[in-house]
Amino acid sequence: MQSPQxxxxxxxxxxxxxxxxxxxxxxxxxxxxxxxxxALELVGWRAVFTLPFALALVIATRHFAExxxxxxxxxxxxxxxxxxxxxxxxxxxxxxxxxxxxxxxxSIGYYISPLVNVAFGTVMLRERLxxxxxxxxxxxxxxxxxxxxxxxxxxxxxxxxAFGFSLYGLIRKLAPVSALSGLAVESALIMPLxxxxxxxxxxxxxxxxxxxxxxxxxxxxxxxxxxxIPLYAYAEAARRIDYATxxxxxxxxxxxxxxxxxxxxxxxxxxxxxxxFVFVWAGMILFCWDLYDRRKATGVSRIVP
Numbered sequence: 001m002q003s004p005q006x007x008x009x010x011x012x013x014x015x016x017x018x019x020x021x022x023x024x025x026x027x028x029x030x031x032x033x034x035x036x037x038x039a040l041e042l043v044g045w046r047a048v049f050t051l052p053f054a055l056a057l058v059i060a061t062r063h064f065a066e067x068x069x070x071x072x073x074x075x076x077x078x079x080x081x082x083x084x085x086x087x088x089x090x091x092x093x094x095x096x097x098x099x100x101x102x103x104x105x106x107s108i109g110y111y112i113s114p115l116v117n118v119a120f121g122t123v124m125l126r127e128r129l130x131x132x133x134x135x136x137x138x139x140x141x142x143x144x145x146x147x148x149x150x151x152x153x154x155x156x157x158x159x160x161x162a163f164g165f166s167l168y169g170l171i172r173k174l175a176p177v178s179a180l181s182g183l184a185v186e187s188a189l190i191m192p193l194x195x196x197x198x199x200x201x202x203x204x205x206x207x208x209x210x211x212x213x214x215x216x217x218x219x220x221x222x223x224x225x226x227x228x229i230p231l232y233a234y235a236e237a238a239r240r241i242d243y244a245t246x247x248x249x250x251x252x253x254x255x256x257x258x259x260x261x262x263x264x265x266x267x268x269x270x271x272x273x274x275x276x277f278v279f280v281w282a283g284m285i286l287f288c289w290d291l292y293d294r295r296k297a298t299g300v301s302r303i304v305p
Contacts, residue, residue, distance in 0.1 A: 013240025017249040020233035025256035039096040041201030047194025049224025051187035066181040084186035090164035103261030109161030110254035116166035136287035143279030
């Protein structure tokens, strides 16, 4: 434990967290304007353009020595290659879902993901949950069950996103490397696959459209920024504020995605989906309430791993 952080530091951490989660939630809105680009091509470009932004952040924050140390460790390279492939799979599912107007599925996936993290922590890391936290998990499970009864395909998308992100987070939590350095190495490892996807997609584009390649590249270059910046901001926020506050702010992203699906993408909201969201939201509120009560009872202002 550490002593309470100065108010300015805490406020700065909240600002970093808001930047991270609003950037992530803006991604499906941005992707909605690129529906003419195939999912494979977009995932390829995203992999290609994430690396330059990640390297720029590494240089700016002086993490270059750590990156070089990771590159000299075969074990770390193998671990980050696996997480890079896992994240590539999650990207593909996410992009396909957004381009095919399944924004609600991505939103419910983001809501489920924190509870999957809890399950992983309980089973694999032997963390203990309170009665209220177990009740929160139960409420979310009811929501998922309702969703399953109304749209099996949509549930599959949500679960792939939730478990993919949670497994990625678990492995990265256990790996002895910072979020930014890990992102840079992952980006370098997955970039060849990104180029391969771009070349494959280019081969399927009619000759009359090949001249649009530069425009396509410029459009998706910003997606790399939307990948690199929030990960760096998240790492900074985790250093500056306690986990309870960070957990509450995490729900900015799925809430904005949900509202985007309702307002911007005009997706129909079926009763099963609405009921599912109500149960999941109730579980999230209860879980955060329990975290707040525990933090208040112990008088801990900041928790570090």
